[in-house]
Amino acid sequence: xxxxxxxxxxxxxxxxxxxxxxxxxxxxxxxxxxxxxxxxxxxxxxxxxxxxxxxxxxxxxxxxxxxxxxxxxxxxxxxxxxxxxxxxxxxxxxxxxxxxxxxxxxxxxxxxxxxxxxxxxxxxxxxxxxxxxxxxxxxxxxxxxxxxxxxxxxxxxxxxxxxxxxxxxxxxxxxxxxxxxxxxxxxxxxxxxxxxxxxxxxxxxxxxxxxxxxxxxxxxxxxxxxxxxxxxxxxxxxxxxxxxxxxxxxxxxxxxxxxxxxxxxxxxxxxxxxxxxxxxxxxxxxxxxxxxxxxxxxxxxxxxxxxxxxxxxxxxxxxxxxxxxxxxxxxxxxxxxxxxxxxxxxxxxxxxxxxxxxxx
Amino acid sequence: xxxxxxxxxxxxxxxxxxxxxxxxxxxxxxxxxxxxxxxxxxxxxxxxxxxxxxxxxxxxxxxxxxxxxxxxxxxxxxxxxxxxxxxxxxxxxxxxxxxxxxxxxxxxxxxxxxxxxxxxxxxxxxxxxxxxxxxxxxxxxxxxxxxxxxxxxxxxxxxxxxxxxxxxxxxxxxxxxxxxxxxxxxxxxxxxxxxxxxxxxxxxxxxxxxxxxxxxxxxxxxxxxxxxxxxxxxxxxxxxxxxxxxxxxxx
Numbered sequence: 001x002x003x004x005x006x007x008x009x010x011x012x013x014x015x016x017x018x019x020x021x022x023x024x025x026x027x028x029x030x031x032x033x034x035x036x037x038x039x040x041x042x043x044x045x046x047x048x049x050x051x052x053x054x055x056x057x058x059x060x061x062x063x064x065x066x067x068x069x070x071x072x073x074x075x076x077x078x079x080x081x082x083x084x085x086x087x088x089x090x091x092x093x094x095x096x097x098x099x100x101x102x103x104x105x106x107x108x109x110x111x112x113x114x115x116x117x118x119x120x121x122x123x124x125x126x127x128x129x130x131x132x133x134x135x136x137x138x139x140x141x142x143x144x145x146x147x148x149x150x151x152x153x154x155x156x157x158x159x160x161x162x163x164x165x166x167x168x169x170x171x172x173x174x175x176x177x178x179x180x181x182x183x184x185x186x187x188x189x190x191x192x193x194x195x196x197x198x199x200x201x202x203x204x205x206x207x208x209x210x211x212x213x214x215x216x217x218x219x220x221x222x223x224x225x226x227x228x229x230x231x232x233x234x235x236x237x238x239x240x241x242x243x244x245x246x247x248x249x250x251x252x253x254x255x256x257x258x259x260x261x262x263x264x265x266x267x268x269x270x271x272x273x274x275x276x277x278x279x280x281x282x283x284x285x286x287x288x289x290x291x292x293x294x295x296x297x298x299x300x301x302x303x304x305x306x307x308x309x310x311x312x313x314x315x316x317x318x319x320x321x322x323x324x325x326x327x328x329x330x331x332x333x334x335x336x337x338x339x340x341x342x343x344x345x346x347x348x349x350x351x352x353x354x355x356x357x358x359x360x
Numbered sequence: 361x362x363x364x365x366x367x368x369x370x371x372x373x374x375x376x377x378x379x380x381x382x383x384x385x386x387x388x389x390x391x392x393x394x395x396x397x398x399x400x401x402x403x404x405x406x407x408x409x410x411x412x413x414x415x416x417x418x419x420x421x422x423x424x425x426x427x428x429x430x431x432x433x434x435x436x437x438x439x440x441x442x443x444x445x446x447x448x449x450x451x452x453x454x455x456x457x458x459x460x461x462x463x464x465x466x467x468x469x470x471x472x473x474x475x476x477x478x479x480x481x482x483x484x485x486x487x488x489x490x491x492x493x494x495x496x497x498x499x500x501x502x503x504x505x506x507x508x509x510x511x512x513x514x515x516x517x518x519x520x521x522x523x524x525x526x527x528x529x530x531x532x533x534x535x536x537x538x539x540x541x542x543x544x545x546x547x548x549x550x551x552x553x554x555x556x557x558x559x560x561x562x563x564x565x566x567x568x569x570x571x572x573x574x575x576x577x578x579x580x581x582x583x584x585x586x587x588x589x590x591x592x593x594x595x596x597x598x599x600x601x602x603x604x605x606x607x608x609x610x611x
Contacts, residue, residue, distance in 0.1 A: 024441060050441045054434070055467035062431035062464070066407070066438020069425045074438070092428050197423040197439060199403035199446045208417055210426035
């Protein structure tokens, strides 16, 4: 086992990508993710990889599309406005069922917004984001160590499910320095991708990567095929072999108030749970690690025992809709959010909890 | 019996779906012949555009990616960076290459990306029904310039070959036409040279091919080719605009 080293979140993603066998990175500069491309611009040439700074995020995602279709483990990263520009390409990559890893170090929006941390891209990330019937797998780590581990898993999931995987972090995690234990390098064999565009060579049939099905019946068939794949991915992440990456439950067994939060918020919520318990309030935490597929069954299991749900986000309320869909109106679901780059304090959240559990 | 004319190995057996008189079939064939003659067919990867030639991949028997509108040079870049020893080309029309994809073509050229771009300029959007293209001539009537392209409000036709040849990196930039047999022969030479440049890893190569659109121009093919010669060639002069390969002159 490697020793622990101190790393910045953005750089840890870069190193983990290299260890996962990623040798191609295409991206365009944007704050607050700049350390990641800077790291890879130095690191990838050391392993005979390709770092390319593109002319735009639009070009970057299409280079990713090309490299993914050619069989590489490939990554791009950006922050909110840049990820908006990539949505067209992500739709094509999802339609073509190609694996790739995307990183969004989310900042405040809408518009140019600011460069402070936010979680306001939840809808865009979990609902597809671009045009058409598709989904991306969305992983939301809450520490530098988990960013490292999930980067490796993201490449694995992308290849397994032939789907783009989005690593959604916020500016705090991207900029934060923490000790990490780096994973062992993965032996990635691109030759396993028999569908990849490599030049026909000795193959009898040529390989084709396309996303156009003019025939109405054929596109409908393709879309239902994608739908079935998304159902399978949902099963895998909620009850199947990827369940451990679905969500983390913290003191939920006897919880009367269940807090729900992901990313950096979940770390604040853990403190809130401890403080609640000290004050005699039975609080627990559901931390979605995977935002799509959403860990709906884990929340549903708590509905009979819980009295209240409180969803906390760095947005005006996006994930709370998924919590409500899971709870199905059987228990009240409250929301507390800060937006525009502000983080809620444990004190603010405790106040909200007081209002819910001690209304008088 | 001696076979003196046959289908290039790089072309598939699918019949072309293009309109009667369309030049795409001829240009596809010249690309395919070039790949065969350079013996690179089995290591070639094409990138199809959005436009009339969106289904270009149906007519080539080689690996193909079908790119989003205008992004073919970026997609080709991604492929080429993974397989630097393969032959990667994009095949694009004027809307794809000279309007929506302007950034991608300029920067692929500026990086000296070792790919080949075949740019078919027929001065109109074909697939969407004959709208004004960035290369539409001043005064030319289209579905979206019914009174003729007015330079005052719609600008002038964009000259891709001239523009790209101002960049330092591109190895080979040429404009050809296929309005008669003599020019067809020259066009073939230029296309083959462009692929040869890539095979020799000399950098970015670009061939602009002036072509007709009988359907949306509202002219039968013979008349259309004559119109091209008389009206397009003066605006889009033919020739090699840049050749840094040190090879023999092709035109």
